[in-house]
Amino acid sequence: MTALETDLLNPDPAVEAKKYKLKRLVQSPNSFFLDVKCPGCHTITTVFSHSQTVVLCGSCNQLLVTPTGGKAKVAYGCEIRKKGN
Numbered sequence: 001m002t003a004l005e006t007d008l009l010n011p012d013p014a015v016e017a018k019k020y021k022l023k024r025l026v027q028s029p030n031s032f033f034l035d036v037k038c039p040g041c042h043t044i045t046t047v048f049s050h051s052q053t054v055v056l057c058g059s060c061n062q063l064l065v066t067p068t069g070g071k072a073k074v075a076y077g078c079e080i081r082k083k084g085n
Contacts, residue, residue, distance in 0.1 A: 033083040034046070034074075034083065045058060052067050
């Protein structure tokens with residue numbers, strides 16, 4: 001008998017995070033919601049991580065997030081916090 005090189009019941013979290021979302025042991029999305037704090041007026045705006053539109057601050061119209069091909073890019077000076085788990 002030969003031993004398996006990887007443990008299928010307890011996979012390494014670092015290896016699982018790099019896998020495609022449908023190939024993981026437990027399927028989970030790559031996207032999430034963010035709380036973005038405006039550097040000018042300090043209001044908090046909730047933004048999707050893969051946003052496809054430019055997001056401006058609701059009170060001072062300062063640029064918070066710009067879209068890219070995948071994940072959105074947070075503007076310089078903005079503080080972010082991942083929502084949920």
